[in-house]
Amino acid sequence: MVLRHADQISMGNIKSRARTFSVTSKPFVENISKLNFFKSKTTYLTMDHTENFKDSPFSPLLILFHFFGWIKLPCPESCRKREYFVYIWNSLRYLFYLVVIFTLAFKAVSVFLVSFSRTTLMTFIVLLFQTSVFVRVFRYRRTIMLLQRKLWKIFKRLHYTHRWKALKISTCVCVLLQTCIPILLAALYLKSNMNYSARLESKESPYILEGFKFYYLIIQDIWSALHILLLYALSAYLTTYFYIVCTCLKVLYLELVTQFPVFIAKDDYQTMIQVYQEITEVMIYFQDFFSYPAFINVLSSMAGLFWGSYSIVFQSQKDYIISVFLLGVVLNYFALLLAIMMPASAVNKAAKVAKNTVLSTPGWFPQHYGKLKMFICKRFKHQELALTLGKVYKIDTSLIISTLGTLISYGILVGTLGTVQKSSHNEIDMANCSDLQFKNL
Numbered sequence: 001m002v003l004r005h006a007d008q009i010s011m012g013n014i015k016s017r018a019r020t021f022s023v024t025s026k027p028f029v030e031n032i033s034k035l036n037f038f039k040s041k042t043t044y045l046t047m048d049h050t051e052n053f054k055d056s057p058f059s060p061l062l063i064l065f066h067f068f069g070w071i072k073l074p075c076p077e078s079c080r081k082r083e084y085f086v087y088i089w090n091s092l093r094y095l096f097y098l099v100v101i102f103t104l105a106f107k108a109v110s111v112f113l114v115s116f117s118r119t120t121l122m123t124f125i126v127l128l129f130q131t132s133v134f135v136r137v138f139r140y141r142r143t144i145m146l147l148q149r150k151l152w153k154i155f156k157r158l159h160y161t162h163r164w165k166a167l168k169i170s171t172c173v174c175v176l177l178q179t180c181i182p183i184l185l186a187a188l189y190l191k192s193n194m195n196y197s198a199r200l201e202s203k204e205s206p207y208i209l210e211g212f213k214f215y216y217l218i219i220q221d222i223w224s225a226l227h228i229l230l231l232y233a234l235s236a237y238l239t240t241y242f243y244i245v246c247t248c249l250k251v252l253y254l255e256l257v258t259q260f261p262v263f264i265a266k267d268d269y270q271t272m273i274q275v276y277q278e279i280t281e282v283m284i285y286f287q288d289f290f291s292y293p294a295f296i297n298v299l300s301s302m303a304g305l306f307w308g309s310y311s312i313v314f315q316s317q318k319d320y321i322i323s324v325f326l327l328g329v330v331l332n333y334f335a336l337l338l339a340i341m342m343p344a345s346a347v348n349k350a351a352k353v354a355k356n357t358v359l360s361t362p363g364w365f366p367q368h369y370g371k372l373k374m375f376i377c378k379r380f381k382h383q384e385l386a387l388t389l390g391k392v393y394k395i396d397t398s399l400i401i402s403t404l405g406t407l408i409s410y411g412i413l414v415g416t417l418g419t420v421q422k423s424s425h426n427e428i429d430m431a432n433c434s435d436l437q438f439k440n441l
Contacts, residue, residue, distance in 0.1 A: 057167035057248075058148045060175045061241050068134075068233070069093035070141045103230050104131060106223045113207045122307075126300055127227070130234045133293045137238065143289045144241070150282050151248045157275055160255050167244060174240045181332060182232035186225040188325040195224060232332075235297050239339045242294060245286055246343030246387070252279050253350035257357050264364050269372065276358050280385055283351065287387055294340055295390035298403070301340075304333035305407055337403070344387040344395040351385040 053059055066073040075089045104127065111124045137144075155164040189195055199217055202208065208216055256275055263272040308330035312323065358380055362372040386394045393399055 055165045055168065056148060056152065057164065057171045057244050058241070059168065060171055061237060061244070062144070062148075064175070064233075064237055065141075065144060065241075067092045068096050068237075070137050071144055099226055099230060100131060100134065103127065103223060103226055106219065107227070110202075110220075119307075122303070123227075126303060127231065129296050130231055130300065133238070133296050134234055136292055140289050143285070147245060147282060147286060147289075150278070150285075151245070151252075154252055154275060154278050154282070155248075157271075157278075158252065158255050158259065160251070163251055163255075164248070167247060171240065171244055174243070175237070178232070178236040178240065181328070182229045182236075185232075185325060185328050185332070186228045188321055188328070189224060189228060190221060192321045192325055193319050194322055194325075195221070198224070231300075235300055235336060236332075238293055239297055239336050242290060242297075243339050243343050245290075246347045249279065249283055249286070249347045250343070250350045253347070253354040256354055260357055267365070269361055269365050269368070272361065273358065273376070276354060277379070279354070280351075280380075280383070283347070283385060283387070287391075291388055291391045294344070294387075295392075298337060298340055298389055301333040301337040302403065302407060305330060305337065306410065308333065309407075338400075341395055341400045341403070345397055345400065348386050348394070348396060355380060355383075355385065 053062075056062075062071060062073060065071050075086045079085045079089070107120075107124050107127055111120050152164065155161050199220065202217060202220060203213060256272070256279065260272070263269060308326050312326045312330065359376060361376060362369045365372055388394050389399075
């Protein structure tokens with residue numbers, strides 16, 4: 001398709017586009033293996049070292065990640081004159097660490113000492129997985145800023161910075177929604193009968209001292225709100241980061257394919273190959289860093305979807321607040337699931353199109369056909385480019401359909417088993433009642 005499109009473009013249009021995209025042409029290098037490809041070292045970046053931080057689509061997320069303790073940003077210049085503000089800016093990360101430790105410790109106490117049930121145990125397991133994601137991102141915290149700088153350089157090289165700046169609007173909208181939604185869900189939960197049942201179970205627990213139960217219930221309410229906020233913060237904001245990076249990669253691949261006729265007109269195959277290799281290196285780097293968090297977030301979203309749907313069908317009991325809360329949970333997890341699967345699937349498709357375009361490059365430069373063919377086949381022909389979940393499942397449209405089908409199948413299975421168990425319990429109760437009536441006679 002790309003080759004036909006290039007044939008249909010007239011030389012006049014190609015030259016006009018070449019003026020618009022002023023890509024620098026370089027003389028041919030006899031030894032093509034010595035081309036100056038993208039090889040930048042991993043460095044610890046701060047806000048001062050990042051170009052155009054205010055225009056970056058990652059800037060709202062980076063500020064939040066600073067408060068989570070994943071990266072370190074300097075205090076804004078307008079607030080450096082006030083020492084207490086600088087102290088607060090640098091200390092909020094430690095407060096978040098304390099919140100994570102408190103949430104895990106209180107949940108462990110409630111599971112093993114207060115109420116050991118399947119629901120609380122599964123919640124604790126999901127919380128452990130999300131905490132492992134937090135630890136992994138903390139270990140690879142330098143990658144967050146490094147990916148942003150690499151993407152920004154590629155956008156500048158393709159003269160496509162206006163698209164880079166336009167992405168910030170969608171990021172700000174996502175961050176705003178993801179900040180308001182967990183607060184609303186936490187408020188609904190605290191006013192629902194689910195929280196009342198949990199409080200009642202804690203009151204009746206024999207493992208809590210009578211004089212301490214009042215304070216325990218207060219701590220439990222605080223934990224319930226922090227638990228919702230923490231689970232959402234560790235999944236939603238990371239999912240937004242994943243979405244923005246995937247969008248940037250898709251845009252860069254498609255823009256490279258679009259500018260392919262320009263490179264042909266300028267006889268500049270070196271810049272095209274260099275840009276393609278830079279994009280692929282960013283994609284591989286991002287895949288190594290984010291495959292595990294994406295896998296855990298998908299599993300958490302599927303578990304949340306299953307639990308929310310099952311609770312709506314079988315446990316809402318005509319409670320308006322619980323129904324609204326569970327509906328919000330289902331919609332939230334469904335949006336997070338699609339925000340990971342859809343962009344990653346689009347990136348994999350765009351990467352395949354760009355790879356096929358680069359593989360066809362030697363035919364457009366016959367004077368360097370042999371060297372280009374050898375180099376491209378060696379570097380790119382057998383290279384597998386794909387974003388995966390845990391480096392196991394390649395993300396594509398079929399995986400999305402399979403995931404939703406699995407949820408529906410297990411939902412029908414569990415719903416059928418629940419109905420059968422309920423009917424059997426009713427039959428046993430009716431049999432016991434009839435026996436009692438017969439004995440009384």
